[in-house]
Amino acid sequence: MRTTQPKNRSSWGLAALGAFLVSSSSALAAGLGQPEPWQMDRQIPVTENARDIHHFEQGMHWLSFGISLFVLGLILYCVFRFSEKANPTPSKTTHNTMIEVAWTIIPVLILVAVSIPSFRLLRTQLSDPKADVIVKVIGHAWYWSYEYPAVENGGGFAFDANIDEDKMPKLLGTDNDMVVPVNKIVKIQVTAADVLHSWAMPSFGFKIDAIPGRLNQFWFKADREGTYHGQCSELCGARHAYMPITVKVVSDEAYAQWLVEGKTKFASLDGNSKIAAAR
Structure with missing residues (x-):
């Protein structure tokens, strides 16, 4: 019995994996072309335009997530670095030229980077290929x-x-x-x-x-x-x-x-x- 137990476990594991793959493929097929309960993502794309939108949206989500983490880090840094306990004597600094230049240029560069795939997507959508x-x-x-x-x-x-x-x-x-x-x-x-x-x-x-x-x-x-x-x-x-x-x-x-x-x-x-x- 001891020699067959690992084989039984492996067979059960393969069966479970197979059932998972079948259920996943069935769910994928069931969700084709229609919404699903509790759906958080877009429907399965079946055109080049839909896939481009899907990839662009995913990129925007990651970009937004990264910016949110960066801003959260700045807030936490300011909370602890410039608290009353850490700075009993408040700073009288009114502005910082380098920081002001940075927070102007960096958002512009981000917008330019976002505009490139945006215009590429619009060009595909507004093109007029010969119709079948x-x-x-x-x-x-x-x-x-x-x-x-x-x-x-x-x-x-x-x-x-x-x-x-x-x-x-x-x-x-x-x-x-x-x-x-x-x-x-x-x-x-x-x-x-x-x-x-x-x-x-x-x-x-x-x-x-x-x-x-x-x-x-x-x-x-x-x-x-x-x-x-x-x-x-x-x-x-x-x-x-x-x-x-x-x-x-x-x-x-x-x-x-x-x-x-x-x-x-x-x-x-x-x-x-x-x-x-x-x-």
């Missing part, structure tokens, strides 16, 4: 509608996406989902039919305002298949909380089949569609 897919998104009180232009293998239809309260996750499912292909540049043109709305997709790393009479534009390239959820992020009225967004990222084959099926399932676009033709 264009979808027009229209915000209504209180639902979304989507228009797909006609292409060689389908398209040319529009549909509404209303909340489906029977779907999970709760209040994030829609009766019709926006579908896009994986690893393709998708250009989103967003407007509104009535009041201000905002089309937000956390896993893609962006939100864009839907403004009546104006066509805003953004792009993303999702590199992982799955179902992703977002919501209207502009307070727009009584049912603002019931304007979910569901985007399915599928393979090229599945997307081509969905385009063909959409022509019979959804209403055809009329000739007055405002979808831009330029790609």
Whole structure:
């Protein structure tokens, strides 16, 4: 029995490690494209833009933590170094030129260092690459509608996406989902039919305002298949909380089949569609 006990312990350890890895991967998959209870971090990023935002945010947290520790150290130093007990005779110093220069220049250098990745991120977001897919998104009180232009293998239809309260996750499912292909540049043109709305997709790393009479534009390239959820992020009225967004990222084959099926399932676009033709 003594000779087999270490083997049993090691097997139990391997089994526990395996169970932990399986549960971790399951939790990771479950959290893809949707919020989780007690979540403190961003959703799993599936676009380059979302990952850049995630890394930039982590860097800012560490920078803020370091500055906070430095300021706390200065405060504690001043408390003990310049206390009444340590300095029975108060100093009459009014200013220190070197310290004043330092606390002016150092924050400027920090801001310059922060601005470099900030502008790089903005340049990526505001670039206008050639689109593989264009979808027009229209915000209504209180639902979304989507228009797909006609292409060689389908398209040319529009549909509404209303909340489906029977779907999970709760209040994030829609009766019709926006579908896009994986690893393709998708250009989103967003407007509104009535009041201000905002089309937000956390896993893609962006939100864009839907403004009546104006066509805003953004792009993303999702590199992982799955179902992703977002919501209207502009307070727009009584049912603002019931304007979910569901985007399915599928393979090229599945997307081509969905385009063909959409022509019979959804209403055809009329000739007055405002979808831009330029790609």
